[in-house]
Amino acid sequence: MTANRRSRNITEGVARAPNRSMYYAMGYRKTDFANPMIGIANGHSTITPCNSGLQRLADAAVEAVQSAGGNAQMFGTPTISDGMSMGTEGMKYSLISREVIADCVETCVQGQWMDGVLVLGGCDKNMPGGMMGILRANVPAIYVYGGTIKPGRWKGKDLNIVSVFEAVGEFSAGRMSQEDFDGIEQNAIPGTGSCGGMYTANTMSSSFEALGMSLLGSSTMANPDDDKLESTAQSARVLIEAVKNNLRPSDIVTRKSIENAVALIMATGGSTNAVLHYLAIAHAGGIEWTIDDFERVRKRVPVICDLKPSGKYLAVDLHRAGGIPQVLKILLKAGLLHGDCMTITGKTMAEELQNVPDAPRADQDVIFPLDRALYDEGHLAILKGNLSPEGCVAKITGLKNPVITGPARVFDDEQSALQAILEGRIKAGDVMVLRYLGPKGAPGMPEMLAPTSALIGAGLGESVGLITDGRFSGGTWGMVVGHVAPEAAVGGPLALIHEGDSITIDAHQLKLQLNIDDAELERRRAGWQAPAPRYKRGVLSKFYRLSSSASKGAVLDDI
Secondary structure (H helix, E strand, O other), X not given: OOOOHHHHHHOOOHHHHHHHHHHHOOOOOHHHHHOOEEEEEEOOOOOOOOOOOOHHHHHHHHHHHHHOOOEEEEEEOOOOOHHXXXXXXXXXXXXXXXXXHHHHHHHHHHHOOOOEEEEEEOOOOHHHHHHHHHHHHXXXXXXXXXXXXXXXXXXXXXXXXXXXXXXXXXXXXXXXXHHHHHHHHHHOOOOOOEOOOOOHHHHHHHHHHHHOOOOOOOOOOEOOOHHHHXXXXXXXXXXXXXXXXXXXXXXXXXXXXXXXXXXXHHHHOOOOHHHHHHHHHHHHOXXXXXXXHHHHHHOOOOEOEOEOOOOOEOHHHHHHOOHHHHHHHHHHHOOOOOOOOEOOOOOEHHHHOOOOOOOOOOOOOOEOOHHHOOEOOOOEEEEEOOOOOOEEEEEOOOOXXXXXXXXXXXXXXHHHHHHHHHOOOOOOOOEEEEOOOOOOOOXXXXXXXXXXXXXXXXXXXXXXXXXXXXXXXXXXXXXXXXXXXXXXXXXXXXXXXXXXXXXXXXXOOOEEEEOOOHHHHHHHHHHOOOOOOOOOOHHHHHHHHHOOOHHHOOOOOOO
């Protein structure tokens, strides 16, 4: 086994004795210093069910590394539960946690001179944060997703986390009994694992298979199942081989492999957050990728998976139907995937998919062939116009007609918008504007799952538009447009909307338009004043000062 960078330093004479002593204190022997140092970035915590089942996977990774001749060095990464913090002040820390996780991975791998790293995570920001840290460090690496949750059950119906948020709207609208509300709340989350639909966690983990940085078939396994344990151990063994061969993330994550990942996201109906996160991942890897590239991929890749939030099925159903490998093989056969991209196994994507059937099985209706696609084009549309000159993201699956023109109902915070929905003050045909919720405005760009789910629960999902410079949960669907850039806090056009103004959302024409003349818009801009920063110290203050536009991924090092 090739000696690692740190071990070469450690064994170079008496001057390195203090370094050696620190390792001996942890049970190392002299012969261990010839073996590679492999980091295990462990996202385990008891904060959230997404991460509370990770420790046994981390232990399996350690055992596999040791058995393969490596030295496992475990360190921790934090998480914020989006589901728990949604609608609260804590949600401002969600996107920030992506940056903290990336910093943790980079800092430990570089600071301890590790030869490779296995990053293990569960909740939404664990995936992009871990991948950003992997790309910054650029030592051989693999991502291991902790696995999805299994569905909950109430009165014979499958449940997931979004069921609870939508139940709030139904209950408040008088469309649900107290018994059913309590039953859904108490039974929607049956155990460990990340939120079960094609929401952000499953979107990002699935895309890592397409990116080449996770083992094929690993992202749709359920956390409690034994195959997730074995997949983790196999990931560790594959990583050791990558270290031997010096196969680095920069050899795998390229413009073409990111295009593969985005194609997979479109085919599966994935989360709007993937746009923000892949802009940040590309930035971390120094790869040219812009918001307009998503629209380019969308136009040629259809949606072929019937998955929640706008479809029927959960990730466990997708796994039983053939999983991500089946989706990738369909795309490959259609010329919609770059088969020559390298993967962490040392094989190309085409080689990895060689034994996967060309067509989905006939006994399932989760994955469809291209000639029976659910939508002819992808679902994450990039809209532009005088309200979003830098672009914004609309999720258009599940809608009969993704076009609306209506009066603006303007809110400068999430809570007052939610209250207006619950009190019945929002009517069909309205266009809700939730602003000052972007990367700098909130700060932290929180998700708007509570208001959007309340609209669905109240039966207004297709008749009310909602635009925001904040984000949406992967569980959101409806006539919604997020990531509007530039954001209101920096004087973006969203800040200039008045109550009652006419707004058009048109996903067919890729337009987000404030229907006033340019002269009036300029008059309003001249009278606008920037709000004072909401926080003067701590990580929220840092994010406010350093974050880039959402159109560039809301990264902190865009200099």
